Amino acid sequence: MSTPTPQEQRVAIVTGGSRGIGRQTVLRLASEGHAVVVNYAGNREQAESAVAEAIAAGGQAIAVQADVADEKAVAALFDTAEATYGGIDAVINAAGRMYQAPIADVDLDALDALFRTNIRGTFVVAQQAARRVRAGGAIVLFSTSAIGLAFPAYAPYVASKGAVEAMTMILAREMRGRDVTVNTVAPGPTATALFLDGKDEATIAKLAAQPPLERLASPRSQPSSPPRPVTGSTARSSAPTAASSDHNLLLLRQVIAPCGGTDQPRRTTGRASSPALPTPIRTRRS
Secondary structure: OOOOOOOOOOOOEEEEEHHHHHHHHHHHHHHOOEEEEEOOOOOOHHHHHHHHHHHHHOOOEEEOOOOOOOHHHHHHHHHHHHHHHHOEEEEEEOOOOOOOHHHHHHHHHHHHHHHHHHHHHHHHHHHHHHHOOOOOEEEEEOOOHHHHHOOOOOOHHEEEEEEEEHHHHHHHHHOOOOOOEEEEEEEOOOOOOOHHOOOOHHHHHHHHHHOOOOOOEEEOOOOOOOOOOOOOOOEOOOOOOOOOOOOOOHHHHHHOOOOOOOOOOOOOOOOOOOOOOOOOOOOOOO
């Protein structure tokens, strides 16, 4: 596993990169000069559109199809990234599936499909990332701030994301000595297709009314704070409970630390929660 020199371009894989928060992550990384591998499950047209926008933003990008729960397809995704750009410095696993139902009414086949993507898929992506991300890199997983809010009918989705948070702390400890951070971002309710699909207008309006600003977060935001390298933590959006609901990319920038250089703060490791972070972030479950 090689360590990039300051002259080398940073390379990121973003799963679920064709839409929603994943797509905005692709565009932000590209605008900062990253080479980005845009993973998608099935919509090639959206993925190619994201690639075109990423290139226009100043980065390099390619689209690669892979089911995140298929270990052979994910291994091929990582192979393509290494063959194309020479290595991998960040992996952002934004791919996910949503299923909601009261516990008494849960369809177990739908539950299995949800867990296959959100739990098995996270394991498969994290496994390859743990093997291949270069020193100075970052692994970013996704949870949800709904874990602390106990919305009715969210039990299947929240259960799948609780598994991701548990995995984060363990993987961070397993990566000790590698100079690779492992963190989870837990956005609040965000106006993405994943969130909106299957909900009627009344349900969306009810959820949008939870934040004081009475609106859903946007997958697009303009971070104003530099990243702070922590590991083993969950950066939980305060969108449902604080004055601002547009901090998804700020959360990401807190956990994707720049590779290389001697002016970066010393990374912490094996922490259940991060040190003090900017106001929009809560790192401990309420």
